[in-house]
Amino acid sequence: MDAHQYCQERAAASGSSFYYSFVFLPADTRRAITAFYALCRELDDVVDECHERAIAETKLNWWREEIGRFAAGVPEHPATHALFDTPQGRTIPAALLLEIVDGMAMDLDxxxxxxxxxxxxxxxxxxxxxxxxxxxxxxxxxxxxxxxxxxxxxxxxxxxxxxxxxxxxxxxxxxxxxxxxxxxxxxxxxxxxxxxxxxxxxxxxxxxxxxxxxxxxxxxxxxxxxxxxxxxxxxxxxxxxxxxxxxxxxxxxxxxxxxxxxxxxxxxxxxxxxxxxxxxx
Missing domain, CATH: 1.10.600.10 (Farnesyl Diphosphate Synthase)
Structure with a gap:
């Protein structure tokens, strides 16, 4: 599946208010924000769906490494790949994405x-x-x-x-x-x-x-x-x-x-x- 299609389906399936707020955006901006939203959903699901702390910590650490790969221009996950594929997305500072991961980690404590x-x-x-x-x-x-x-x-x-x-x-x-x-x-x-x-x-x-x-x-x-x-x-x-x-x-x-x-x-x-x-x- 194409990375952008993955993100689009991820966003649409959530039924979130965020999805309805950016359906009117120009195509390039919509692709960037949809990819970013899909990434946030992936991070949120780590905490909501992993019932064992050790597994959740391992997954969040993988995402920290993935954000490093995103910053280096070699992302592996469809969400980060789609985000890097947009001019706006690839300029997002890795430090801000890591802050979001740290916020998700707070839910484990x-x-x-x-x-x-x-x-x-x-x-x-x-x-x-x-x-x-x-x-x-x-x-x-x-x-x-x-x-x-x-x-x-x-x-x-x-x-x-x-x-x-x-x-x-x-x-x-x-x-x-x-x-x-x-x-x-x-x-x-x-x-x-x-x-x-x-x-x-x-x-x-x-x-x-x-x-x-x-x-x-x-x-x-x-x-x-x-x-x-x-x-x-x-x-x-x-x-x-x-x-x-x-x-x-x-x-x-x-x-x-x-x-x-x-x-x-x-x-x-x-x-x-x-x-x-x-x-x-």
């Missing part, structure tokens, strides 16, 4: 975060860096060191990851993972056992309202720092923001049913939100 500062490091690696790379792919003419774009990308990546954490509280707890900061559980009177056993208490609702407000603030900060002249190039990220923020609002409207169900938007609605954002930006 207990999945508990004492406070938001420690959670923020995880979010930076698995989402903020992803946002920075994606933003550079969307606008190859803009310097990757542009501070406003980087801050926008990091804030938006954090907003996406916080939305994921809220959406997946119950699912993650059933896997033994709790991403909500431990000190905030104590502050709002929510025990780990409440999450692990799916107990939707008034205290849990207050805690989730607090998490919602933090995520919304990240969306607002991201949009506030994005330069007006960059909005058109960053339409894919803005489309993702429209989809994810709508999802977050739906979760809140339904009173955070996340301990017992996974709230999602239909593919048609995602496509409508993406196309609406694309046309109006």
């Amino acid at each position: 207990g999945q508990r975060y004492p406070d938001f500062k420690s959670l923020n490091l995880y979010c930076y690696r698995v989402a903020g860096v992803v946002g920075e790379v994606a933003a550079s792919l969307f606008d190859g003419e803009r310097s990757a060191d542009d501070r406003a774009i980087r801050r926008y990308a990091h804030e938006l990546g954090l907003a996406f990851q916080l939305t994921n954490i809220i959406r997946d509280v119950g699912e993650d707890a059933r896997r033994g993972r709790i991403y909500l900061p431990q000190d905030e559980l104590v502050r709002f009177g929510v025990a780990e056992a409440d999450l692990l056993n799916g107990r939707d208490t008034p205290e849990f609702q207050t805690l989730m309202q607090f998490q919602y407000a933090r995520a919304i603030a990240c969306y607002d900060r991201a949009l506030a720092v994005l330069p007006a002249g960059a909005r058109r190039a960053q339409r894919p990220g803005l489309a993702m923001a429209a989809i994810y923020r709508t999802l977050l609002e739906e979760i809140r409207r339904d009173h955070f049913p996340v301990l017992r169900a996974r709230v999602s938007l239909t593919p048609l609605r995602k496509l409508w939100l993406a196309s609406k954002t694309w046309l109006l930006t």
